[in-house]
Amino acid sequence: MAEPERRIAADNRRARHDYFLDEKYEAGIQLQGTEVKSLRSGRANLADAHAGEREGEIWLYNAYIPEYAGGNRFNHEPRRPRKLLLHKREISKLIGSIKRGGYTLIPLSIYFNQRGMAKVEVALARGKKMHDKRASEKERDWKREQGRVMRDRG
Structure with a gap:
């Protein structure tokens, strides 16, 4: 099955080096208007970001989305917590894994x-x-x- 087309705005390459990744989830994210415009420019950074539970919901912490250059006084705060949008069953499963299983929720x-x-x-x-x-x-x-050897031989 082909992967649907994605336009990557930010990638956390360090996560694959620092963690064993078990289950992956796709979540929506609650953003303000200037955050969307800033993300489209592709300068966001997830290096120090993590997700956690607050009041029965999953939030993304410490993700850096720079202020939009064309924004005005209503520009967003670059490192504010952002709510992740998941199904209720996924939220309860993730919260259980974080609390009991010793897992961390990392944005990729x-x-x-x-x-x-x-x-x-x-x-x-x-x-x-x-x-x-x-x-x-x-x-x-x-x-x-191994790939080099196989390429050279065959």
Whole structure:
């Protein structure tokens, strides 16, 4: 099945290095008008961002969406908490995993879907230890070397 077209506004490449990613979810995000315009310029940053539970809802914290250059006095605050829009069953499952399972909810990317709606891809993640990171790097290097050998031989 083909992946629907996405226009990536922000990507958290560091998350795949620092965490074991288990389940991924697509969530809507509640934005102000100037935030949408700023996201379309593609300068957002998810490096230090995480999601968490507040009052029975899931919120995105510390995601940096810069102020819109053409905005006026109603411009948004760059690092304000933003509500993530999920189904009630998904919210209860995520809250349970965060509280009981020792998971963290990490945003992987913010993108615009085919209809032009801003979406956030979040994942339940467990932190990697230093030796896990080294093992992942070693495996990635070995896969790359395997590809080179197979390409040269065949």
